[in-house]
Every structure is written in C-alpha cells, then in structure tokens.
Amino acid sequence: MAHGSSGDSIKISFEDLRALLKRIFLKAGAAQTVADILADNCAACERDGCHSHGIFRMPGYVTNLETGWVDGRAVPTAQEVGPSFLRIDARNGFAQPSFEAFRPQIGQIIEATGVAVVAINNSHHFSALWPELEPFAQVGFVGISVVTGGCVVVPPGGRKRVLGTNPIAFATPVGGSDPLIFDFATSNMSHGDLTIAAGAGRKVPYGTGVDRHGRLSDDPVVINDGGGILPFGGHKGAALSLMVEVLASALTGGKFAAEVDFTGYPEANAPKTGQLLIFIDPRRGGNVGFSNRVRDLLEMLRHAGQERFPSQQRYQRRAAAMKDGIPIRAADFENLEALAIGGSPAR
Amino acid sequence: MAHGSSGDSIKISFEDLRALLKRIFLKAGAAQTVADILADNCAACERDGCHSHGIFRMPGYVTNLETGWVDGRAVPTAQEVGPSFLRIDARNGFAQPSFEAFRPQIGQIIEATGVAVVAINNSHHFSALWPELEPFAQVGFVGISVVTGGCVVVPPGGRKRVLGTNPIAFATPVGGSDPLIFDFATSNMSHGDLTIAAGAGRKVPYGTGVDRHGRLSDDPVVINDGGGILPFGGHKGAALSLMVEVLASALTGGKFAAEVDFTGYPEANAPKTGQLLIFIDPRRGGNVGFSNRVRDLLEMLRHAGQERFPSQQRYQRRAAAMKDGIPIRAADFENLEALAIGGSPAR
Structure with a gap:
C-alpha cells in the first residue's frame, strides 16, 4: 500500500490513503456511503497539507463513532422551506x-x-x-x-x-x-493546530489564548488546560x-x-x-x-x-501529492493500519 | 434650531438635524426622496455617535453631488433574477x-x-x-x-x-x-477615522498602515499621502x-x-x-x-x-441623544448652516 519510504516517512497515493481510511471508518461502524465521504474528505485534507484536519483526526473520528456519540449510520432528512x-x-x-x-x-x-x-x-x-x-x-x-x-x-x-x-x-x-x-x-488558532503544538512541545504566539485565570499565555498546554483561545x-x-x-x-x-x-x-x-x-x-x-x-x-x-x-499552497501541495504520493510518517501509517483492524494506535 | 449650548458645543434634536441636513442635500441638487433618505441616514449616524459617518461627511456629500460625480436625481432600476x-x-x-x-x-x-x-x-x-x-x-x-x-x-x-x-x-x-x-x-481603521485622526494631529497604532514605500507607519498623514491602510x-x-x-x-x-x-x-x-x-x-x-x-x-x-x-454603545448614545439632543460643536453647526444656503464651510 505504501509506495515508497525514505527514513521515517513514506509516500502513499491518494487512492490508497482513501481506501485505508475507508476501512477505518467501516471498522468504526460507519455506513458505506458515510465511510466513503469521510475517507475522501480526510484523505483530501492530508493530501492538500491541511494536517490539522487530515489523518491526525482519525483516532478522534473512531472514538466519536465507536462510543456512539456520533451516529455513523444516521439517515439525514431535508425540507425545502423556501425555493432557495x-x-x-x-x-x-x-x-x-x-x-x-x-x-x-x-x-x-x-x-x-x-x-x-x-x-x-x-x-x-x-x-x-x-x-x-x-x-x-x-x-x-x-x-x-x-x-x-x-x-x-x-x-x-x-x-x-x-x-x-x-x-x-x-x-x-x-x-x-x-x-x-x-x-x-x-x-487565533484552530484547536487542531493548538493541540498539534501542545503535542510537539512548541510555544504559540503570546496572546493566542489565556490560562484558566484569564491571563494571556503562549503555552498551548496551559491554554488547553482550563484556559482558552482568544x-x-x-x-x-x-x-x-x-x-x-x-x-x-x-x-x-x-x-x-x-x-x-x-x-x-x-x-x-x-x-x-x-x-x-x-x-x-x-x-x-x-x-x-x-x-x-x-x-x-x-x-x-x-x-x-x-x-x-488563500488556497494557493493547498493546490501546490495537491499537485505534488497527486504526482509523487502523499508524504506521511511511517509511525502514523502504522497507527492507521492498526485502526483499520480495530486496534489502538501506538502512543 | 439649536436647543441649547454650553461653551463650544450645542445640542440639536434629531428632527432638527435631519431637517437641516435635508436642506443641504436639496441645495446640492438631490431629489426630495434622496434628500430625505440621506438626511435621515446621516443624522442617525451622528445621533448614534458614528462620527466618521455623521455630519463630518456633509462637505463630501455636497462636493460629490454638486460636481455631478454622483447623481442626486438618479432613478434606480431593479430586476428579480430569481425568487430570492x-x-x-x-x-x-x-x-x-x-x-x-x-x-x-x-x-x-x-x-x-x-x-x-x-x-x-x-x-x-x-x-x-x-x-x-x-x-x-x-x-x-x-x-x-x-x-x-x-x-x-x-x-x-x-x-x-x-x-x-x-x-x-x-x-x-x-x-x-x-x-x-x-x-x-x-x-485596520476606516478611512473616515484615519482622516479624523490626521485632522486632529493624532497618531494611530503602529502598523495601522504603511507609507508610500510600504513601510509600517503610525502617522495618518503619511498613510494618507501615497501610503495606505492595511x-x-x-x-x-x-x-x-x-x-x-x-x-x-x-x-x-x-x-x-x-x-x-x-x-x-x-x-x-x-x-x-x-x-x-x-x-x-x-x-x-x-x-x-x-x-x-x-x-x-x-x-x-x-x-x-x-x-x-457590538452596537450597545450606539443604542446608549441614541437614547441619550433622543432625550437631551445630539451634541455637536458650534463651529460644525455653523458650517452646516453655511452649506444649507450654498456657502462654503469655514475652514
């Protein structure tokens, strides 16, 4: 499934990533059409370099579906309440x-x-x-x-x-x-990017958010722990x-x-x-x-x-990914494979 | 017409200000309905404390109308291109x-x-x-x-x-x-507020705009003179x-x-x-x-x-103005009266 690897990172085609993600959504209980749509969406975000909405989100998708918080088999309804x-x-x-x-x-x-x-x-x-x-x-x-x-x-x-x-x-x-x-x-920052910064031990610009006492902070851990983003x-x-x-x-x-x-x-x-x-x-x-x-x-x-x-960089990354594959870390790829067979991702 | 004065400032009722502004719009060549609508709009801005869109704008309205740049007697047309x-x-x-x-x-x-x-x-x-x-x-x-x-x-x-x-x-x-x-x-700032700051000799926050060479500035005169707002x-x-x-x-x-x-x-x-x-x-x-x-x-x-x-302060100012009159400077009132008879405002 992986097209090639260099050190800790591999390249995977959009189609292969989408297929892998679909298996994960199905395993987590989503209906076929739901799994198709979410896998396409998430693979497209990863392909375009929107990392805070790409495979980073997959453990969350699984948890939200498996706990029943989100209904992966929901049948939506619609009503035209006016011509437009x-x-x-x-x-x-x-x-x-x-x-x-x-x-x-x-x-x-x-x-x-x-x-x-x-x-x-x-x-x-x-x-x-x-x-x-x-x-x-x-x-x-x-x-x-x-x-x-x-x-x-x-x-x-x-x-x-x-x-x-x-x-x-x-x-x-x-x-x-x-x-x-x-x-x-x-x-000031998406919650995904804040969480990525917290995980990576990086500071964020001062004033991105406040701590639990309402004081300005540059620490994503502190902002996430009882404080909040501005x-x-x-x-x-x-x-x-x-x-x-x-x-x-x-x-x-x-x-x-x-x-x-x-x-x-x-x-x-x-x-x-x-x-x-x-x-x-x-x-x-x-x-x-x-x-x-x-x-x-x-x-x-x-x-x-x-x-x-806006979106210029996304199209550039997309073109590169469609040509050469989507670069993802080998460890992330292994975690996705674990999710697809119902295991927990490695921490 | 002025309800009362204290030093350099007078108070005028919304209705009286609107009537005075209407005379100015008519004098500048606007049709009756156009003068009604613009006078109401401009008086309402002044009443609510939106000074950059209040009487400050009147000399500009007059110039734009009198030069024919804007047609004060235009008859607009409309077309429903869909039900909504x-x-x-x-x-x-x-x-x-x-x-x-x-x-x-x-x-x-x-x-x-x-x-x-x-x-x-x-x-x-x-x-x-x-x-x-x-x-x-x-x-x-x-x-x-x-x-x-x-x-x-x-x-x-x-x-x-x-x-x-x-x-x-x-x-x-x-x-x-x-x-x-x-x-x-x-x-970063409305052009009206920038112009008011320039006229009053006030600095604006650094980075509000750039000078004519693209360098960040805090000087509204410099920003207005070949530079621009960011x-x-x-x-x-x-x-x-x-x-x-x-x-x-x-x-x-x-x-x-x-x-x-x-x-x-x-x-x-x-x-x-x-x-x-x-x-x-x-x-x-x-x-x-x-x-x-x-x-x-x-x-x-x-x-x-x-x-x-948002808008909280406007409603407070409106309530005060409807009760006690709209505070305007005596010099501004005199300039409005001059505009109403077709004279140039004092500089």
Missing part, C-alpha cells in the same frame, strides 16, 4: 454525509433560483470547510460556509470558554484557474465568531458550542452543533464575466506586491 | 436611496421565500452599513451587508493601494432587546477584504475599488462600486425560538465576562 432555502437534519451524524446526500438537490436549487441557503443542524463537523465549497466553485458558484466548532474560545475580556473556533470559509471561481477558497478559524483580530474577530454562532447554531436550530453536553461520552470531542452554507450564482442576471473579473482583481493584487493567496 | 435574488442598478446614485426604493419589494421577497440576496451596482456608499440592516432585524430577519469602499488599502506584503476599506455588517434580532448589529471596516487581523482580515470585493463588486457587476476613475472629478471621493446584502428569515421552517436563542448566547457571553457588545 433547504433545512437539513443530520440526525446526529457527521455534517458532510448529510450535505452530500442532498448535494444534487442543492445544485438544482442554485440552478433554478440562483441562490441556496443550506441550514444543517444535529450535525458534527470535524474537518475543514473547503471540501464542501470547492465542487460548487468549480462549476461557477460562490459559496460561504460557517460552522460552530468545539467550545474552546474565551470572549474578549472574559474568563470562561463560550464560543467555538467557529470557522468561516469562502469560495469563488477564478477565470482560467482553480477556485480561490479561504477557510479559517475565527479563533478570537483573532480583537473585537472584529470576536464579532465574527459571534456571527458564526448565530448563523450556524441559532439560525439552523442547532446547539451553541457551550451547550454541547458530552456527559456519558468523556472521550468524544466532535461538537454537535450546526452549519450554514450560502451559495450564489454570480452569473445570474447576465453577469457572465464574473470569473474573469475575479481573475482581474487577483492580478491587481499581485501587481501591487501581494505574493500569497 | 434582486439586482438593483443605482444608476450612479447613492446606494441608500436605491435600496430604499425597493425596500418593500425586498421585504416581500423575504416574507415569500425566507431569503433575499440584493446585489446593487453603479452605486456610491458613503455611510455606515447598519442603517439598512436595522429595520430588517427589528422585524426578525438576520442580515449581512458588504460594500466595496474607497481604494485606500494595501494588501499584505504589498506596496500599492488596491482594496477598499470594504466593511462587513451583520444584524440579528435579540429576544427582548434591540437588534445586535456590528459594522466594521476590514481595514487589512485588520493579518492574512485573515486580508482574505475577508478580498471576499468583500468579490461579492460587492464582481458579483454585483460593479467596479472594484482600484477601478474607480475620478478623472474630471478631482474633488469627488465617493467610491462608485457596489453592495451585496443577504437577508434570511431564521424562523422559516419552524425555528420560532430564534431571537430568544440569540439572547441566551449573549447571556452566556456576559456571564463569561464579556462586557462590551
């Missing part, structure tokens, strides 16, 4: 399979009306947001996605975690090129985090980050909250030049000296 | 009168479908965004508004202004209380600024900030770009408890120690 407005109940499953189940219908809604608002509740989102948006941007639609994340964020001036990491993603077609997609936590960008980021919670939880009818009750599931960590997506067909009404206009804007920014753009 | 999607052509007028002209239709669209996307182009927006959202939030709808602003923002790592100040506003009903509305520039919050704020320009300019069919050509209008400064608004009825589909859910979220944040919330 679809409500989905994920029935305690992961958000992605519930979205995928109604993706053709969502596409039809956008084609028919130029707009789709998709409100998902009773859902767990444990990954990046760009994978849901990318296929829509590839066929010409802009998309916005917000999710209420795990309750790890302390409001500015506060002493207690209330908000989720509450990511915002946006995707737009770009004439003659891959879509431009950004996808970031409204916290929103990015001061009061503006805090306002955006609040907006995400209003849209992805209150508007969908889902739970707020602070309301998720893990009683009886001490090892589970996937937040059962909600997700809101908004799609618009920018060409609707005769605006046919849209994607080339976006290309022109990016050209102006490049010309002004901007060198890095 | 309205495109408005402001025909080179200010955005607010074009929005106001179709406000009943927008309300009907939300009532009928639960969603309204409103794309305005050929429009000038010279004020805060919350005034358009507030009436919708008061009747139960959430709203998002983005506008491409004046070209004063340098992208991160860049040397040249490309982006507008590109504000984002969000409004949500709150059970038993005024709507919560935030409204902020995705630049986006807030590093690469995340820069990504949001880019999103605003895609939504409010490319998607609406309007101009980007960097494309607005003031040739022949050297004194004009209202950006002729576009605006996108998205309204959603959160109760659609049976989610009747929405506004009380938002109230609960705010309660949790208060309990965690958050003391300030």
Whole structure:
C-alpha cells in the first residue's frame, strides 16, 4: 500500500490513503456511503497539507463513532422551506454525509433560483470547510460556509470558554484557474493546530489564548488546560465568531458550542452543533464575466506586491501529492493500519 | 434650531438635524426622496455617535453631488433574477436611496421565500452599513451587508493601494432587546477615522498602515499621502477584504475599488462600486425560538465576562441623544448652516 519510504516517512497515493481510511471508518461502524465521504474528505485534507484536519483526526473520528456519540449510520432528512432555502437534519451524524446526500438537490436549487441557503443542524463537523465549497466553485458558484466548532474560545475580556473556533470559509471561481477558497478559524488558532503544538512541545504566539485565570499565555498546554483561545483580530474577530454562532447554531436550530453536553461520552470531542452554507450564482442576471473579473482583481493584487493567496499552497501541495504520493510518517501509517483492524494506535 | 449650548458645543434634536441636513442635500441638487433618505441616514449616524459617518461627511456629500460625480436625481432600476435574488442598478446614485426604493419589494421577497440576496451596482456608499440592516432585524430577519469602499488599502506584503476599506455588517434580532448589529471596516481603521485622526494631529497604532514605500507607519498623514491602510487581523482580515470585493463588486457587476476613475472629478471621493446584502428569515421552517436563542448566547457571553457588545454603545448614545439632543460643536453647526444656503464651510 505504501509506495515508497525514505527514513521515517513514506509516500502513499491518494487512492490508497482513501481506501485505508475507508476501512477505518467501516471498522468504526460507519455506513458505506458515510465511510466513503469521510475517507475522501480526510484523505483530501492530508493530501492538500491541511494536517490539522487530515489523518491526525482519525483516532478522534473512531472514538466519536465507536462510543456512539456520533451516529455513523444516521439517515439525514431535508425540507425545502423556501425555493432557495433547504433545512437539513443530520440526525446526529457527521455534517458532510448529510450535505452530500442532498448535494444534487442543492445544485438544482442554485440552478433554478440562483441562490441556496443550506441550514444543517444535529450535525458534527470535524474537518475543514473547503471540501464542501470547492465542487460548487468549480462549476461557477460562490459559496460561504460557517460552522460552530468545539467550545474552546474565551470572549474578549472574559474568563470562561463560550464560543467555538467557529470557522468561516469562502469560495469563488477564478477565470482560467482553480477556485480561490479561504477557510479559517475565527479563533487565533484552530484547536487542531493548538493541540498539534501542545503535542510537539512548541510555544504559540503570546496572546493566542489565556490560562484558566484569564491571563494571556503562549503555552498551548496551559491554554488547553482550563484556559482558552482568544478570537483573532480583537473585537472584529470576536464579532465574527459571534456571527458564526448565530448563523450556524441559532439560525439552523442547532446547539451553541457551550451547550454541547458530552456527559456519558468523556472521550468524544466532535461538537454537535450546526452549519450554514450560502451559495450564489454570480452569473445570474447576465453577469457572465464574473470569473474573469475575479481573475482581474487577483492580478491587481499581485501587481501591487501581494505574493500569497488563500488556497494557493493547498493546490501546490495537491499537485505534488497527486504526482509523487502523499508524504506521511511511517509511525502514523502504522497507527492507521492498526485502526483499520480495530486496534489502538501506538502512543 | 439649536436647543441649547454650553461653551463650544450645542445640542440639536434629531428632527432638527435631519431637517437641516435635508436642506443641504436639496441645495446640492438631490431629489426630495434622496434628500430625505440621506438626511435621515446621516443624522442617525451622528445621533448614534458614528462620527466618521455623521455630519463630518456633509462637505463630501455636497462636493460629490454638486460636481455631478454622483447623481442626486438618479432613478434606480431593479430586476428579480430569481425568487430570492434582486439586482438593483443605482444608476450612479447613492446606494441608500436605491435600496430604499425597493425596500418593500425586498421585504416581500423575504416574507415569500425566507431569503433575499440584493446585489446593487453603479452605486456610491458613503455611510455606515447598519442603517439598512436595522429595520430588517427589528422585524426578525438576520442580515449581512458588504460594500466595496474607497481604494485606500494595501494588501499584505504589498506596496500599492488596491482594496477598499470594504466593511462587513451583520444584524440579528435579540429576544427582548434591540437588534445586535456590528459594522466594521476590514481595514485596520476606516478611512473616515484615519482622516479624523490626521485632522486632529493624532497618531494611530503602529502598523495601522504603511507609507508610500510600504513601510509600517503610525502617522495618518503619511498613510494618507501615497501610503495606505492595511487589512485588520493579518492574512485573515486580508482574505475577508478580498471576499468583500468579490461579492460587492464582481458579483454585483460593479467596479472594484482600484477601478474607480475620478478623472474630471478631482474633488469627488465617493467610491462608485457596489453592495451585496443577504437577508434570511431564521424562523422559516419552524425555528420560532430564534431571537430568544440569540439572547441566551449573549447571556452566556456576559456571564463569561464579556462586557462590551457590538452596537450597545450606539443604542446608549441614541437614547441619550433622543432625550437631551445630539451634541455637536458650534463651529460644525455653523458650517452646516453655511452649506444649507450654498456657502462654503469655514475652514
């Protein structure tokens, strides 16, 4: 299955990684379609270098499924509450399979009306947001996605975690090129990256979060232990985090980050909250030049000296991984193989 | 007209200020309805303490109208391009009168479908965004508004202004209380506030913007003179600024900030770009408890120690101003009176 190795690291093809991850999801009790969708999603994150949402997440997926905290066999339901407005109940499953189940219908809604608002509740989102948006941007639609994340964020001036990491993603077609997609936590750092830093013994920038007494800290262990992460960008980021919670939880009818009750599931960590997506067909009404206009804007920014753009690095890593395989550590690969046969990963 | 004075400052009622501003707009050539709407908007900003969008803007309004850069008698047109999607052509007028002209239709669209996307182009927006959202939030709808602003923002790592100040506003009903509305520039500072700081001889925080050579600066005069403001919050704020320009300019069919050509209008400064608004009825589909859910979220944040919330201070200032009058400097009042009879304001 591994294509080649160099020292502690091996390379694996996207297809092989996806197949391995699918075996793990099936072993953890997920239905075939759920396992397909989550394996594709997680392998794509690893392929694109989004390590905080790649194979790093697999032990968590397994725990959330095996304990029954998340229903890997949930059958989502949907209701068109308006010509451009679809409500989905994920029935305690992961958000992605519930979205995928109604993706053709969502596409039809956008084609028919130029707009789709998709409100998902009773859902767990444990990954990046760009994978849901990318296929829509590839066929010409802009998309916005917000999710209420795990309750790890302390409001500015506060002493207690209330908000989720509450990511915002946006995707737009770009004439003659891959879509431009950004996808970031409204916290100073994603909880995944914080946990990776804690595991690696690395400090984080001072002020990333606070300790349990509300004092600013640069220690991810201390921030994770009774403290919390702060929103990015001061009061503006805090306002955006609040907006995400209003849209992805209150508007969908889902739970707020602070309301998720893990009683009886001490090892589970996937937040059962909600997700809101908004799609618009920018060409609707005769605006046919849209994607080339976006290309022109990016050209102006490049010309002004901007060198890095959202999602650029992901596409570069993807191209390299599709050519040469996805680099993963040999120890991580062994842990995945152990998960696939139902064993515990080595610590 | 002034209700009372104390030293250099007087107090004027909202109604009297609105009437005075209307006279100025009429004198500058605006149609009756346009003058009504802009006077109400500008007086409301002053009343609520949004000084960068209050009477400070009046000389600019007059210049933009009198030079013909903005058409104060424009008759906007609209087209329903989908059941939840309205495109408005402001025909080179200010955005607010074009929005106001179709406000009943927008309300009907939300009532009928639960969603309204409103794309305005050929429009000038010279004020805060919350005034358009507030009436919708008061009747139960959430709203998002983005506008491409004046070209004063340098992208991160860049040397040249490309982006507008590109504000984002969000409004949500709150059970038993005024709507919560935030409204902020995705630049480190609004251009209005930067100009006020420059006029007052105040420094701004280091890194608010760059000088003409791309070096970080704390001098608003230097930033305004060939340099530019940076986006807030590093690469995340820069990504949001880019999103605003895609939504409010490319998607609406309007101009980007960097494309607005003031040739022949050297004194004009209202950006002729576009605006996108998205309204959603959160109760659609049976989610009747929405506004009380938002109230609960705010309660949790208060309990965690958050003391300030978006729009809170505006409502406090509004209440005080409605009771005691709006405090303005006597010199500013005299300048407004001069504008109303067509004279130049004292310098």
